[in-house]
Amino acid sequence: LLQSCLCTTCTRFPLPQFRSDYLPYDTMRRPFRVQEEYKPKTGERELGTTYQKDYNAHKIQPVTLVRPLERKHTMGGKLDTIPTYQDDYRSWEVQRREPSKVDHIYHPPTEKFGNSTTFQDDFAPRELNPRQSYKPPCVAKLSDVPFDSTTSHRMSYIAHQLAPKFVKSKEEYRPNNQPFEDLTTHRNDFKGLAGPLAKSCKPENAKVISNAHFNGVTEFQDRFQPWLVSLPEVRKTKEYIPPLGSMDFNSTSHLDYVKHEISPAVPIRPISNTRITNAPFQGNTTMKEDFKAWDICQQEIIKKQQEIPKPTGKFYDLTTFKSHYIPHQIIPAQSFKPAHVILPNPAHFQDETMYRTEYTPKKQEICPANYPSPPGYVYINTDSHGHKFFPFKLII
Template identity: 85%
Template sequence: MEGITTFKSDYLPYDIVKRPFQVPEEYKPKTGEIELGTTYQKDYNVHKIQPVTLVRPLERKHTTGGKLDTIPTYQDDYRSWEVQRREPSKAEHIYHPPTEKFGNSTTFQDDFVPKELILRQSFKPRVAKLSDVPFDSATSHRSSYIVHQLQPKFIRAKEAYKPSNQPFEDLTTHRNDFKGLPGQLVKSCKPDNAKVGSNAHFNGVTEFQDRFQPWLVSLPELRKTKEYVPPPGNMDFNSTSHLDYVKHQIVPAVPIRPVSNGGRTSAPFQGNTTMKEDFKAWGTCRQEIIKNQQEIPKPTGKFYDLTTFKSDYLPHQIIPAQSFKPVHAIAPSSAPFQDETMYRTEYTPQKQEICPANYPSPPGYVYVNTDSGGHKFFRLLTPESFESHSNPIPKEVGVVS
């Protein structure tokens, strides 16, 4: 078998040319105003709408006195007619096989017209030419930056902690001011732990040990199982059914179904059944509610309004329970109330440091300039110039936090 296919023998390669690129036209908006009117707004005429009338048929009352007509409208009105068969309108196309080998051309070969491909214009930038000039590393920061000398940082001396000279009292206001209320001690309602029992010695004999007398029990007798002895001779596998059964000739059952007539009759269909002929409808009435007779007769006498609680209840005298709550007696004192606390006697106030940002011109700093963002810059004064400055730091300034 040759390894040449129709694709290898008939295929001719051709040069591939790129598709032409169509430049889209620039959108130019139309001048003037847009008319928003539609044909619906111009041609539509408004009509008055009347309420819709119901097409529902009137309610029919079914009567049971007449005879039921069982012939449907389909059997009464339908008349079958002869229908002739339609001839097919399909054009007769006889297939003729080609005489040549692979003589029929494909739709692609018939309809496809090869076109020349135009190369697209490349918008890719060209390779930049490298410069031979050495790189100048001068920046605006290097050229414009002026180095300023930093002044020594002003360090404020911390004040030493001075402890209080008075000794610390560990008494609280509760210990100093609270006085116990007079009252009796609470009595315990727990019963006395009295010893229950006698001093007689326990001899260790119980009722079970005294009355129960053990008796001898004999062991159960064991029965020996007999050894299995197989019967002599061979086993006969014939059963009574195999030996005594006699086969009989069985005739197949005849179906009792009636013979169906293949031909159709032209006689009209009789829709009468035994149910329709023998069953006669009768009028029905609603059954009354079945009520059981009351076994207990209703009382006829006068109601005395006397219950068993009123007739049999005996009132008893109520004895109030004894209260064990102590008497809430407060002994008034004529001594003046001491309102001194640990916070008042032992608290040492510390000096508050105020943030320099709270002042419009902070003391100890000199205004330098303001940048483009609105931020003000200040310079710290040295201790020598700080004393001779015209705006000294105030000792105490009221600040609302």
């Protein structure tokens, strides 16, 4: 025999194991590490560098110039500004050459200009003779035999009389004599047993209250040490002292420049030999003298004579269809299509299914936890959480 809570055996109302297995622990506050006190170092700070220790200053004299003094050569002679071309140039006397043009006198033609073309000279108009057509006339041939409209369907079809339609009678509704069972599983099994409430395992949220005075002093306020600060030195600018004496404004150009007297340049271009005549200008050209305007008449339009004569009389609008068409009386064809009739089946409808034939009803078992004292079980005790324990046999 084993003891177990009846609630755990029921699969409908499982109890979580957190409440039963939870054990609260005492929490300790984390220790605080005390910071060490700051102690400044004693002594003076060494500000010397290697450059200040090892640097040796040397006295340097100003550099002397190695450039030699400039020597100036001056001459007292007069500058000759006449070029060689002006002295050596001699003009030549050139006579004008006579023109070697041959006089050409225009003589107009004596014959008249012909304007006829090769087509006009060689073309001879001829009359067109239409060819005789040997094509047979397109005329429909009428048949004397009467039209045979008999078909195999009309000859072989035999009309049969249809059987009357089977009408199924409606079944009369018969209500059930048994009352409707509206009892559900909840109504059947629920009995509303009152039980003690489960205790909460959550620790109490106690507020920590301290009566000590709040210390608002910070580390900066507590450990700050004021230092004496000296003001920065102000550097004084040197006073400007102008140099003594007067400034020499003479330059090298003013001192060494020698002014020369130069005569103006004489033009070297030779004198142009232009001839001025009082004769009138001759504006007659060869085009004006030799060109003779011709009398031109507008050429007549060459039209080709019309070969096809225009039709005369009234238009004959009778077509072949109108002339040969013979209207016939239309006889509507008889329809031999069977009528759309549903043939009834006298056999009985088989409405049996596998569910109806193979279904086996089973008995519904009631959970033993719904009973105050379940049958087959013996009550032992109740734990602190309100669970009742019953012994039961374990079948292996």
